[in-house]
Amino acid sequence: MSNYTHIFQGTAFSSNSLKELHILENHLFCINAEGMIEKVVAPADEDYDTLLSMYEGKENFHRLAKGQYFLPGFVDLHVHAPQWAQSGTALDIPLFDWLNTYTFPIESKFSDLSFAKMVYEDVVSTLLANGTTTALYFATVHKEASILLAEICAKKGQRGLVGKVVMDDPEQTPTYYRDADTKTALVDTEEFILAVKELAKSVKQGVYPVVTPRFIPSCTSEGLQGLGELAAKYDTYIQSHCSESDWAHQYVQERYGKNDAFALHDFGLLREKSVMAHCNFLDDADADLFAQTGTAISHCPISNAYFANSVIPLAHFHAKGVEIGLGSDISGGFSPSLFDNIRQAVMSSRMLEDGVNPALPANERGVPNARITVNEAFYFATAGGGESLSLPIGRLAENYTWDVQVIDTTIPSARLPIYEANEPLHDIFQKMMYLARPENIREVWVQGEKVHSR
Ligand SMILES: [Zn+2]
Numbered sequence: 194m195s196n197y198t199h200i201f202q203g204t205a206f207s208s209n210s211l212k213e214l215h216i217l218e219n220h221l222f223c224i225n226a227e228g229m230i231e232k233v234v235a236p237a238d239e240d241y242d243t244l245l246s247m248y249e250g251k252e253n254f255h256r257l258a259k260g261q262y263f264l265p266g267f268v269d270l271h272v273h274a275p276q277w278a279q280s281g282t283a284l285d286i287p288l289f290d291w292l293n294t295y296t297f298p299i300e301s302k303f304s305d306l307s308f309a310k311m312v313y314e315d316v317v318s319t320l321l322a323n324g325t326t327t328a329l330y331f332a333t334v335h336k337e338a339s340i341l342l343a344e345i346c347a348k349k350g351q352r353g354l355v356g357k358v359v360m361d362d363p364e365q366t367p368t369y370y371r372d373a374d375t376k377t378a379l380v381d382t383e384e385f386i387l388a389v390k391e392l393a394k395s396v397k398q399g400v401y402p403v404v405t406p407r408f409i410p411s412c413t414s415e416g417l418q419g420l421g422e423l424a425a426k427y428d429t430y431i432q433s434h435c436s437e438s439d440w441a442h443q444y445v446q447e448r449y450g451k452n453d454a455f456a457l458h459d460f461g462l463l464r465e466k467s468v469m470a471h472c473n474f475l476d477d478a479d480a481d482l483f484a485q486t487g488t489a490i491s492h493c494p495i496s497n498a499y500f501a502n503s504v505i506p507l508a509h510f511h512a513k514g515v516e517i518g519l520g521s522d523i524s525g526g527f528s529p530s531l532f533d534n535i536r537q538a539v540m541s542s543r544m545l546e547d548g549v550n551p552a553l554p555a556n557e558r559g560v561p562n563a564r565i566t567v568n569e570a571f572y573f574a575t576a577g578g579g580e581s582l583s584l585p586i587g588r589l590a591e592n593y594t595w596d597v598q599v600i601d602t603t604i605p606s607a608r609l610p611i612y613e614a615n616e617p618l619h620d621i622f623q624k625m626m627y628l629a630r631p632e633n634i635r636e637v638w639v640q641g642e643k644v645h646s647r
Contacts, residue, residue, distance in 0.1 A: 197231065198641060199224040199595070200248045203257030206622050207265055207589040208572040211511065216618050217589065221245070222263075224595045228397060228641025233591055260603035260611070262625065266326025266596035266639065267531040268578025268587050270491035271432075271470040271520025273331045274342055274355075275300045275309070277316035280524040288438050288500045291525075293367065300333045300358075301370040309338035313345045316523070320351065321645045323530045324598035324634050327352040327578065327586055329432060329468060329491070329520070331405055334358050334372055336381040343389045347396040350644035352596070354430055354582070356405025357385040361416040371411075379419040386427050398594075398640035399584075401430055408434035409456060410444050421461025430582070431462050432491075435469035439502045442474040454479035454488075463488040468581055470520060473497060473505040477513070484514035489581030491518055492573065494537035496525035504545040507538070507573075508565055518578035519570070532629050535570040567626045599636040600625050607632040 201222040209215040221244055223232040234241050248254040257263070276296060283295040303309045320328055328346070332339035332355055339357035346353025360366045361378040372378035382404065389402035404424040406412045412420075424431045436442045436453040449456040454475060457463050465487035472490045475483070483490065492507055511517055519534050520526075526534065542565045548558025579587030586594050602609040602621070607630045611621060625633075637645035 197223040197248070197253070198226050199253045199255060200244060201255045201257070201263070202245075203261060203263055204618065205263035205589045205597075206618075208568070208576040208587075211569055211572050211577075214568045214571070214619065214622065216622070218618065222589065222595070224641045226641075228595050228639075229585075230589065230591055230593050230595055233589070257599065258601070261599055261601045261635065262621070263589060263597050264324070264600055264625070265575040265587050265589050266598055266637065267324050267574050268327045268518055268582065269320065269325045269521050269531055270329045270468050270489070270518040270578055270581060271331075271493050271522045272316070272320070272328050273523055273525075274313055274316050275303050275333050276524035277319070277529070278302075278312045280529070281527045282524075284499045284527065287440070289440055291500070297367050297370045303333040303335050303338040306338055306341060309335075309341055310345070313338075313342045314349075316529070317345050317349045317351055317353070318645075319529050321349065321637050322634065322647070323532070323631055324637060325351075325529075325531060326596040326598075326637060326639045326644075327354070327582070327584070329354045329403065329430070329582070331356055331358050331407070331432065334360055334370065334378075336385050339385055340388050340392075343392055343400045343402070347392055347400050350398060350639050350642050352398045352400070352586070352639060354401040354403050355389060356403035356432055357382055359406045359416055359420060360411040362411055362413045366411050375413055375416045375419065378416055379423065382420065382423055386423065386429055390427070397642065402427070403430040403432050404462075405431075406433050406462065408437075408441060409448070409453060410441060414460075417457075417460040417462065424464065424466075425461055429466065431464060431467040433457065433462065433469055435472045436474035436479070437471035437501055438473075452476065452479050454482050458482060458486065465583060468518070470522065471497065471501055471505070472510070473501045473503045475510065480510050480513045480515055483510075487516070489516035489518060491520040491581070492538060493520040493522035493526055494534055494541045495528055496520075496522035498537065498541065500525050504541045504563075506545065506560060506563055507542060508563055516577065516581045517573050518581040519574040530631065531574045532626065535567065535574050535626055538570040538573065539565060539567050567623055571626060595638055595641040597638050598634050600629055600633050601635040602633065604632050609633070
């Protein structure tokens with residue numbers, strides 16, 4: 194029998210598919226030296242007792258206490274790491290004003306590496322403490338500070354996908370916060386890609402460079418073209434914002450006479466490794482293009498409530514075959530928790546289905562079949578995020594990484610209302626989804642390494 198690095202025993206919840214939640218009651222999870230789940234053993238399997246007798250009582254055997262459960266680590270597909278410094282502020286103004294009055298000034302401060310270090314150390318630790326084991330980050334336009342963010346993810350044990358942001362259009366960006374010019378933006382991006390690829394060679398859980406045009410309005414056509422070429426040359430991830438708000442959507446229509454999706458595609462920016470934030474205003478042809486190219490949507494439900502002027506028809510896009518994950522969109526979204534975003538995704542979809550204007554008759558008020566369930570939102574936060582990134586993450590199954598959060602439902606300050614000894618596990622799962630707080634997250638593991646405990 195294999196020599197495992199760790200064996201964990203306990204009850205876990207993992208998505209088999211969008212609709213199907215898999216409950217693995219009192220299973221053994223056998224982890225190898227690469228931090229992968231090599232074997233999952235059910236109590237009825239013949240190996241179960243043999244493994245228990247071999248490992249029980251040893252230092253690398255971990256049994257969950259009563260009231261504790263495993264969940265896959267969350268995959269946050271959209272975080273602006275520098276904006277952690279302004280989370281929770283200025284959510285009462287429109288996107289264009291929010292960017293120019295608050296966001297660009299704060300991001301410009303990341304030319305100062307000591308300021309960057311302070312905020313980036315904090316945001317990575319905070320996300321880990323909230324159960325986020327993989328994060329797709331926008332940094333800022335500054336190459337050095339962007340590399341620093343990747344280094345901090347590497348050091349703290351988080352799987353970080355990091356982008357140096359490109360904003361090279363002087364007509365659409367402030368003098369104090371933009372790339373010097375298009376050529377510099379592309380050279381800096383290429384040097385950033387090479388630096389992060391070099392760093393990645395010694396990082397167990399992986400760090401990845403991401404080609405990151407902020408969004409079409411802040412980039413020149415030459416810049417976008419060059420970034421598409423760099424992504425192809427180095428086979429990198431790509432991230433940007435797509436069809437987020439009325440303003441952003443209309444801006445691209447006026448500039449290119451087409452929607453964001455087709456404009457980005459023209460520049461080579463929609464690929465299997467592309468993740469586009471928001472996408473509320475995709476039409477059916479845009480969604481089909483996403484499905485064909487393997488481009489994923491990062492749905493950011495809290496942020497959307499403030500800046501997107503709409504609720505995304507998520508169920509419709511998923512039915513069309515588009516990959517979807519969840520994003521916190523710090524700080525367009527105020528919360529570093531994907532639990533909070535799971536909740537908002539469900540609530541927003543219910544409001545889309547029912548409609549929100551009571552002056553309208555019920556049959557004209559909403560969008561039929563728009564709701565998603567909490568199981569589906571959990572899928573987007575875990576397995577859906579993994580599929581969006583084409584990485585073996587987000588599920589507790591063989592050949593996936595051991596990226597988990599241990600939820601303790603018995604913490605005195607955040608005890609979940611579980612009273613009956615035989616309460617159905619699916620009910621306990623729902624209570625965790627709706628009521629879990631950071632206090633309940635006792636341990637977080639990434640790629641077989643413990644990265645957070647409380
Ligand atoms: Zn964003």
